[in-house]
Amino acid sequence: MSKKTILLIFLMVTSFIVFGCGKAKKNITLAGSTAFQPFAEKLADQYMQTKNDITITVQGGGSAVGIQAALSGSADIGMADLVELPSEAKELVATVVARDGIAIVVHPQNTAAELTTQQIRDIFNGNITNWKELGGADAPITVVSREAGSGTRSSFEEIVDSVRLRKDALIQDSNGTIRETVANDPNAIGYLSHGLINEKIKALKVDGQVSSEESIIAGKYKLVRPIFLLVKGNPAGDIKEFLDYILSAEGQQTIKENGLLPAKS
Amino acid sequence: MKLIGEKGVHRILMGIAFSAISALLLITLFIISEGLPFIFEYGLTDFLFSSEWIPAEKKFGIFPMIAASLWVTFGAMILGAPLGVAVALFLSEYVPRSVMRIIKPTIELLAAIPSVVYGFIGVMVLAPIIRNYLGGPGLSLLAGSVILGIMILPTVISISIDSILAVPQSFREGSLALGATTWQTIHMVTIKAAKSGIIASIILGLGRAIGETMAVIMVAGNSVNIPGSALDSVRTLTANIALEMSYATGLHRQALFATGVILFIGIIILNSIASVALRKRAVR
Numbered sequence: 001m002s003k004k005t006i007l008l009i010f011l012m013v014t015s016f017i018v019f020g021c022g023k024a025k026k027n028i029t030l031a032g033s034t035a036f037q038p039f040a041e042k043l044a045d046q047y048m049q050t051k052n053d054i055t056i057t058v059q060g061g062g063s064a065v066g067i068q069a070a071l072s073g074s075a076d077i078g079m080a081d082l083v084e085l086p087s088e089a090k091e092l093v094a095t096v097v098a099r100d101g102i103a104i105v106v107h108p109q110n111t112a113a114e115l116t117t118q119q120i121r122d123i124f125n126g127n128i129t130n131w132k133e134l135g136g137a138d139a140p141i142t143v144v145s146r147e148a149g150s151g152t153r154s155s156f157e158e159i160v161d162s163v164r165l166r167k168d169a170l171i172q173d174s175n176g177t178i179r180e181t182v183a184n185d186p187n188a189i190g191y192l193s194h195g196l197i198n199e200k201i202k203a204l205k206v207d208g209q210v211s212s213e214e215s216i217i218a219g220k221y222k223l224v225r226p227i228f229l230l231v232k233g234n235p236a237g238d239i240k241e242f243l244d245y246i247l248s249a250e251g252q253q254t255i256k257e258n259g260l261l262p263a264k265s
Numbered sequence: 266m267k268l269i270g271e272k273g274v275h276r277i278l279m280g281i282a283f284s285a286i287s288a289l290l291l292i293t294l295f296i297i298s299e300g301l302p303f304i305f306e307y308g309l310t311d312f313l314f315s316s317e318w319i320p321a322e323k324k325f326g327i328f329p330m331i332a333a334s335l336w337v338t339f340g341a342m343i344l345g346a347p348l349g350v351a352v353a354l355f356l357s358e359y360v361p362r363s364v365m366r367i368i369k370p371t372i373e374l375l376a377a378i379p380s381v382v383y384g385f386i387g388v389m390v391l392a393p394i395i396r397n398y399l400g401g402p403g404l405s406l407l408a409g410s411v412i413l414g415i416m417i418l419p420t421v422i423s424i425s426i427d428s429i430l431a432v433p434q435s436f437r438e439g440s441l442a443l444g445a446t447t448w449q450t451i452h453m454v455t456i457k458a459a460k461s462g463i464i465a466s467i468i469l470g471l472g473r474a475i476g477e478t479m480a481v482i483m484v485a486g487n488s489v490n491i492p493g494s495a496l497d498s499v500r501t502l503t504a505n506i507a508l509e510m511s512y513a514t515g516l517h518r519q520a521l522f523a524t525g526v527i528l529f530i531g532i533i534i535l536n537s538i539a540s541v542a543l544r545k546r547a548v549r
Contacts, residue, residue, distance in 0.1 A: 061511045061512070062511070062512060064511075064512030065511045068511070068512050088514075142402040147508045147509065148509065149511070149512035149513075167488060168488045168490045168497065168498055169488055169498075170404055170486045170487060170488060171486070171487035171488060171500070171508065172487070173482065173508055177483075180388070181404070184388070184389075184392070184393060184403075185402060
């Protein structure tokens with residue numbers, strides 16, 4: 001063999017050794033609810049700092065994706081934020097790790113401050129189409145909603161009963177993009193996870209109740225849903241350890257600090 | 266090495282070529298096998314012409330999406346094609362060849378920009394402009410058409426430049442010798458000669474526009490609605506698949522594959538027209 005071939009083989013073998021060795025990392029994937037996704041990422045970061053041999057990846061997609069991924073095994077843990085789990089999730093083991101309020105949000109310049117449940121229903125159904133019917137500016141209401149597989153949407157439509165979304169409502173594919181759309185459009189109204197509210201949008205009072213921790217815990221604010229982490233079969237090993245971490249005092253403290261409600265309060 | 270020899274290399278290359286084609290064939294077969302049974306079960310006319318897309322109630326009419334895809338592509342053509350052909354003409358007829366050789370690859374770089382970036386610019390810059398000056402929610406058919414028009418520019422410009430440059434210089438010289446100005450030569454001689462190539466470039470650009478998903482999801486609004494005006498929010502066939510595929514099961518999932526079949530057929534038709542036009546250009 002020529003010198004070049006020997007050198008090439010040597011380089012290949014050494015690079016395989018260098019890249020192939022190293023501690024084998026265990027992997028956990030979470031997929032599903034975009035409402036819980038930022039919090040799952042934060043918890044995963046904190047957890048990975050305490051344990052070096054495990055990698056946790058978090059994906060979004062919506063609660064329906066979370067259920068499907070857990071059922072099919074494409075994710076280890078499915079995240080779903082639903083008022084109640086649908087029948088196809090029966091065979092999954094569900095753990096409640098947090099509770100979250102759904103806030104009705106508008107642009108900060110919007111003069112509206114509160115709505116009743118009936119008004120919300122009418123807006124999303126298309127019966128009220130202009131802000132002036134609610135005492136605001138003369139501008140058409142731009143309704144922003146999620147896609148059909150979203151847990152936030154399913155919970156919203158279940159709690160605010162009889163919602164048949166108007167045909168020309170804008171559809172966005174995650175809590176984050178709803179926030180961006182509402183933040184950019186002075187006439188928009190949408191719903192998203194209470195934990196995702198920032199200074200770019202304004203949350204409205206619903207039936208006189210603010211979407212704050214106190215009202216939710218007191219049961220006064222009605223738009224609430226639990227966040228389930230779904231596992232196929234009983235959680236064991238690394239998955240169980242991660243779930244235990246989320247339910248531990250430290251995990252629940254992180255959840256509380258970032259705007260969600262702890263699982264038990 | 267001598268062992269492999271001539272026949273061996275021939276067979277290896279043939280194997281590689283076949284594996285590429287068979288990948289494409291397998292994808293086609295998969296989509297058709299998942300989507301076609303649904304079309305037969307649900308009914309083609311109901312599927313194509315009903316306006317109700319409500320998976321929860323087992324209603325799968327994709328007419329609003331077909332209308333949206335067609336309108337968005339048509340809008341992209343109106344905005345992108347004249348601009349593209351004009352740029353191609355300018356670069357090949359009015360600009361020194363050396364300058365064109367620098368600008369053409371730079372424009373082709375536009376094709377390398379990920380569609381998410383186009384979508385992002387659309388959401389941050391274009392949609393507010395449309396909302397403030399023209400009305401409506403901003404995320405609309407018009408926004409989709411503008412963004413897609415920009416996205417098809419590199420394709421149209423590149424292939425049009427190639428077609429225009431392929432026109433023999435003798436055509437131009439003859440025209441100029443008869444006393445025509447540069448512009449008269451261009452629109453009476455050069456464009457007519459390069460016509461099939463320019464049309465092929467536009468059709469290939471349309472093929473890209475119809476298949477574009479990410480940018481359209483971000484700027485078009487995604488309502489299941491037959492557009493009444495360019496400022497209405499629409500959902501294209503591609504956006505429909507992308508929004509719902511991750512969680513669809515059963516009949517819903519098959520309906521999305523059937524949407525894929527329809528898209529497939531549309532793009533095959535477009536590309537066949539384009540290749541016929543391109544072949545006509547070569548044979549003269």
